[in-house]
Ligand SMILES: NC(=O)N[C@@H](CC(=O)O)C(=O)O
């Protein structure tokens with residue numbers, strides 16, 4: 001008999017973009033439906049670069065939050081000018097859990113990002129000292145490096161020296177997309193972990209490019225070939241404590257995606273755990289979903305696991321074609337398609 005119902009400890013999302021302004025009501029509603037906590041990415045325009053900015057952004061999210069179980073965990077956006085002092089201030093606030101390294105120009109709203117780790121070495125040393133996590137968008141940006149190789153090259157050029165230089169710093173390689181990253185993280189010391197998105201588990205670059213270009217699958221790091229997808233599936237479903245749930249749900253308005261120069265980012269918060277459940281079921285590994293979604297993340301961050309549960313039920317339902325996104329619309333992943341699990 002196949003499983004028809006699955007109860008797990010309430011999950012958390014360790015990487016999500018809620019954006020700001022008139023879309024915050026929609027993005028907060030979707031992420032708080034059953035997620036307990038969420039690491040809130042700081043790449044707003046302008047980015048959240050200081051403690052006061054993080055406190056203000058948190059207040060705007062909480063003003064839209066109607067779920068008692070939901071808590072936003074804030075993140076500072078590192079720039080070449082981030083000081084050790086600002087890191088200490090952020091830590092002392094009690095609501096900032098991490099700082100994010102966006103290599104300048106690597107992804108959506110990363111123009112103010114870091115141009116060289118050397119520039120922020122004092123800030124990173126302060127993070128190591130006070131116990132603040134470093135979250136990394138792991139892609140090099142040099143124009144000579146092919147977009148499909150940017151993560152693998154980043155591991156050699158940036159991650160390995162970073163891990164060696166700051167041996168007590170907790171580092172999360174965000175939204176990993178290659179077997180190189182799976183191998184690197186697996187072999188790294190226990191202070192190095194990684195988030196994996198649902199879309200990188202369910203899709204590869206053929207889904208994006210065969211039979212016409214599908215802009216809603218365009219995200220960064222870009223979907224890779226199926227052998228990398230397979231490595232990610234094996235890592236996520238293995239039970240290995242280094243890998244945990246981070247949706248990287250990154251909404252852009254329909255018109256900004258369906259464009260001659262479309263934005264990077266896929267919306268998955270409408271069905272986050274349901275999408276992961278499909279991937280885990282495909283691997284015959286539903287029994288390891290709870291570790292990936294609800295245990296490994298808080299354990300890595302040094303936070304308590306959630307104490308309540310959610311229940312997924314086997315049930316056919318259709319993903320809406322469009323969802324409201326402030327005064328605009330967003331096209332969710334699997335728009336118009338059937339899903340097989342649902343949190344009731
Ligand atoms: N993943 C994406 O393709 N886009 C993210 C930025 C990011 O996480 O790199 C976004 O903010 O839109």
Ligand SMILES: [Zn+2]
Pocket residue numbers: 107137174175220221
């Ligand atoms: Zn990123």
Ligand SMILES: [Zn+2]
Pocket residue numbers: 015016017041248250
């Ligand atoms: Zn992201």
